[in-house]
Amino acid sequence: MSITGVTATLSSADARSAHRNDQPARVVNDFSIQVATVNGSGSQTANNVLMRAIFQMGVPVSGKNLFPSNIAGLPTWFTIRASAAGYIGRKKETDFLVAMNPETGVEDVEKLDAGAAVVYDEPLNLSRVRSDVTFYSVPFDKLTVPVCPEARLRKLVRNMVYDGVVAHLLGIDLEEMRKALYKQFGPRKVKAAELNWNAVQAGKRWAEENLTKQDPYWIERLGTSGRQLIIDGNSALALGCVFAGVTVLTWYPITPSSSLAEALINYLARFREDPETGKATFAVVQAEDELAAVGMAIGAGWAGARAMTATSGPGISLMAEFVGLAYYADIPVVIVDVQRAGPSTGLPTRTAQGDTLKNVVLSHGDTRHPVLFPSSPEECFTFAGLAFDLAERYQTPVFINTDLDLGMNNWVTDPFPYPEEPIRRGKVLTAEDLERLGGFARYRDVDGDGVGWRTLPGTPHPAAAYFTRGSGHNDKAQYSEREDDYVNNLDRLARKLEALRGDVPPPEIQLAPGAAIGFVCYGTSRYAAEESRDQLAREYGVAASYLRLKAYPFTSELERFLEAHERVYVIDQNRDAQLLGLMRLDLPVPLLGRLRSVRHYTGLPVDARSVTNQIVQQEGL
Amino acid sequence: MSAAAAPPRKTNRLGLEVISYKGGKTTLCAGCGHNAITERLIEAFWEMGVAPWKVIKLSGIGCSSKTPAYFLGLSHGFNSVHGRAAAVATGAILANHQLQCIVVSGDGDTASIGLGNFMHMLRRNVPLVYVIENNGVYGLTKGQFSATADVGSRQKNGIVNEMPPIDCCLAAIEMGATFVARSFSGDKKQLSAILKASIGHHGLAVIDVISPCTTFNDHEGSTKSYSYMREHEEPLHDLHFVPFFEDISVDYEEGTLREVVMHDGSRLRLRKLDRDYDPTDRMHAVAALHEFETTGEVLTGILYVDKTRESFTQSLGLVDAPLATLPQDRVRPPREALEQAMEELR
Structure with a gap:
């Protein structure tokens, strides 16, 4: 990870202290925006347009949707992080808040650090809450009425008004926002796009005429997005399955994996119909439950199909018996687990790495299953192909553990490489x-x-x-x-x-010369780990090595990494340090004393500051 | 009426002897009804001249589910998990819809732990033959009631069942199976005709066979015992089966016979007994089963046949070749497809 660019401007924390001294400094391309709205108000489109506009300006950006388990009415927050340094993990602090939700407005403002900025819906009257943040009051309803004569659409369109206001305040190129908006609506919804574009312009115009910029936050063009693209991990994994030659998908709806199956169904219909006959080279069944979903996939794998299912934690629990059968009977099957927090009625729309241990040892008797840990959309794509090859090569269930953060959020990525290697079907006698x-x-x-x-x-x-x-x-x-x-x-x-x-992907390793400590992370924890490593170096002068696991079973690199470091911090997004527990099971006893645990289990993606704080405390820095 | 039955032959139309359709030695109890069903299955597949390597046989868990090891030794078999052979078989058929599939299940397997999977297999009309070897008890766990035990039926230890039974045939007709029959493991001729006809059906065939458990449910007070069935079996019709590859003409009295032509061209001849029963009439079938619920008689024969409904694999619009063995160029889209998908996201 490069950290060039950070030195060119002040960080948001520095800027806040400067602000307190009445010397506002510009904070460019290094802050987070949070939009607080009501679920079902259509804010997702406005948020994606905002994120895409920043992306098109060549600024590294990430978006995370924190949404409730609800169709409409409960609060939802969308966080966009711009980071010239390329930090795309969740940032703990919000620097720029767009407060649209009457229910959460006061609490959202109270949570801010001093020096933050707030755009709010005028009737919420939030400027009364505190005096150490910058407020911009915007009459969204008044601005929406003239651009949206149809009353029933106003609830949706008013969100686009804040895009225009924010574009003005942050200096986002309006032409990029226009392009982003039309991209978001697509060629079939040009009329809707026009309506929404008018709303953006109304917000922009009003802001120009009525608001005076007082906060330090700016987006500045760093280039263009080039060949990069925006995709969610579930769609990326679905595409990977299409190009891996999946032939049977059997699934049961469960958040956050449903959108994976649905994306796969769409891609299969587009790319996998026989060109001559129009018939399907695939079969998809929405099963009656997860038991049947995995049972069908196992039956299909037994009969020679490239078969898979996709689910989340509670679904995995139901699949446990069948997975044991497949293990003992040597049957290939790919099981994608888009992990979420907790039990059936837990936090189905929050993220976790809660099934790490369970999936490795799932089922009765002695079982050990290979598990892949993709950390990015590109790995979702490539690991899908790898999982099918491994399942057929080793005639066994293979898990792909992703999580809600990777699966359902939008990520910026380079285009995926076309699979050059032939599909490997394993040992089959004709x-x-x-x-x-x-x-x-x-x-x-x-x-x-x-x-x-x-x-x-x-x-x-x-x-x-x-x-x-x-x-x-x-x-x-x-x-x-x-x-x-x-x-x-x-x-x-x-x-x-x-x-x-010898066949699973080896870990990614970055050794810091002379480092006494090291990080071990997997999956989406990598972003917090990479950033925390830089925080430790910058703020405490502590060098740390880094190892990111891509798979279980562990390879010899992990043991050597432990041998080379006095203390190794294992980052888990679960309460019980599940990866660390697996390492205790598998690694030589003399090395176990080196293991330390960093855990994060709030339901939100782990952030660098939380990792750094836990390490600082344990290191006594 | 007289059918000119062919004399027993040493080989079938594929030139295979019956030994090619046998399996391992049974480990079930002597006299178990399941063993008789196994014998009928061997005969049916041999007489129909089905190539054993084109057949898959699956089962769940229980005494009945052990039986696929005892027939068709040249066919791939899968003894899967309790109650869920329906799901496994559905997946296997998706992988290769050219296979002939037979599932053997029991009443505990189908009507209790596997009821959900069973019902949804019915809805889908998955093309396979699903035989329920129904004895009303759990044998391997030593004689507990299953969900098909009749009200008033008594266990060996004196416990009487008070819960109404699940009628798998009624469920099958209501939920979408397209060939539904009930028989008795001791009724050799009827069961044989039903099994052979089911092989020629392109859709889901559910065959509920009352199959007495000599160890745990063959005593006085049981409604699934040999003696009870001999006294209470009520055949709907006298069945004759004529395979598609044989041309047999019969003389019959006007109005005494119905003929059902199976998808493969085989003919099932239903000779009228006490009643005129039309197995293509769904309401008629349901009414007849309900009517017999209270009499204690067990209605057997071809209960329902629907030749019009698409099977699951037909409705999925699959390519003709098995999905399992499609070559790479048919399952990996070209480079341009990936580039197109990427471009849309830029």
Whole structure:
């Protein structure tokens, strides 16, 4: 991560202290905007337009939607972070607030640090709350009426007015905002786009004539967005599945994974119909529950399809029995877990890494499953292909653990690389192979990697069939309750995991010369970890190395990283330090004393300041 | 009426002997109704000349679910998890819709733990044959009632069932199965005709077979015992099956026979007994089952056939080749497709 650009301007914290001394300094491309609205008011479009306009000005930007489990009426917050330095994790502090929600307005203002700025809806009268922040009162209703004659649309259109006001106050290029708006509405909704564009302009005009800039925050062009694009992780993963050749998707709706299945269905309909016949090269079933969803995927995987399901924590719980069967019966299946916080009625619209431990050991008896940890849209795309290859190569369930933060938020990314490698379907014997070999033993470990050769149902040969069962079986797939057969089977399955170590993506490592401490992170924690590392260096002069895991099982790099550092901080977005727990299970005992834990489990994405604070405290800095 | 039945042959139309359709030795109790059903399945697939390697056989958990190991040893088999063979079989059919699929389940498997999966398989009309080996008790866990036990039925230890049974055939007709039959494991001729007809049906065939458990539910007071069934079986019609590859003409008295032509061209001849029963009439089927709920008689035969409804794989509009083995160029879109998807997001 580059931190060039930060030195060119003051950070927002510096600016706030400057503000207190009545010497407002410009804070350029390094602050966060929070928009507080009511769920169902259509603010998502306005927020995406705002984010996209900043993106088009070449400024690194991220957007995070904090929304309730509700169709309409409850409060929602959208946070946009601009960071010339490229920090795109959540920022703990809000610098610039757009307060549209009467219910949360006072509390939202009270939470701000001194020196922040607030645009608010005039009737909320928020300027009475405190005197150490900058207020801009805007009569949104009065501005909306003239541009939107149709009363029922005003609730939606008034959000676009704040885009115009904010564009003026922050110096966002209005032409970029226009482009962003028309992009957002698409070619089929030009009329709606025009209506909303008028609202943006009304906000902009009114702000020009009535507001005097008093806060220090500015967006300045850094270039253009070039070939970059904006996508959410769920759509990225769905695209990855399309290009990985998925043939069967069976799923059950659950937040935050539903949009993954829906994106996949849309992409499949567009890109995977047979060009000659118009027929589908895929099958999708919305199942009756998660039990059936994974059961169908396992049946399809057994019969040779590239099969998958997508779910979240509670769905995984329901799938536990079936996953055990697939493990013991050597059946490939890909399970995407877009993790969320807590139980069925917990915080379904908040993020967590709560299924790290569970997915590795899911089900009955001795089980260990490979789990991939994508951290970005590009990894969502590439790991999808990898997951199918691993599932078929190793004939076993493979999990992809993403989370709500990655899956449902919009991210800026480079375009995804077209998969150049051929699809790998694993060890499958054809009728010709059987003719040559005369037969086969389904679970015999002929290659020493724990993976036997399989045949697909429908293979036209009398020697093709075998009988699949979870219960005890010998290497010819015959029913057996013999002790040695059971032990041999379990040991063979353990060899699979050993072989997998050489095939899962190795961690990303950045060593700081002479560093006594290191970070271990995975998935979306990387953004807070990368930024916290820079905070420690900048603010405390402490160098820290960095290792980001991309998969379980662990590879040898992790052990060497622990050997090279006195204390290693493992960042988990869960209460019980689940990744650290796994490391305790798998790593040599002499290294375990080096492990320290950093945990974040508020339901919001982990932020750098929280990580830094926990490390500072434990290091006694 | 006389059907010129072909004499038993050593090989079927594929040139295979019946041994090619047998499986491992049964480990169920002597006299178990399930073993008789296994025998009928072997005969049915052999006589119909289905290539064993084109068949998949799946099951859940329970005594009945062990039986796929005892027939069609040259077919891929899958003994899956309790109650959920319907889901696994649905997935397998999606992967390869050219396969002939048979699921063997039990009454606990289907009507209790797997009821949700069963109902949704019915809604989808998944093209497979679903045989319920129904004995009213859990055998492997030693004789607890299942959800198909009749009111007033008595367990060996004296406990009497007070809960109304789930009628899987009624559910099947109501929820969308397109071939529904009930039979008795001891009724060799009827069961054989039903199974062969179901093989020629392109849709979901649900066959509920009363199959007495000699160990836990064959005593006096049971309504699923051999003696009870012999006294209370009420066949709807006398069944004759004529496979599509045989041309057999029959003489029959006007008005005494109905003929159902299966999707594969096979013909099922229903000779009238006490009543004129039209198995293509859904309301008629439902009414007949309700009528017999209170009499204690068990109505058997072809209850319902619907040849018009699309099967699940037809409604999905799948390519003709199995999805499982489509080559890479048919499942990975070209480079331009990815570039198009990327451009839309810029």
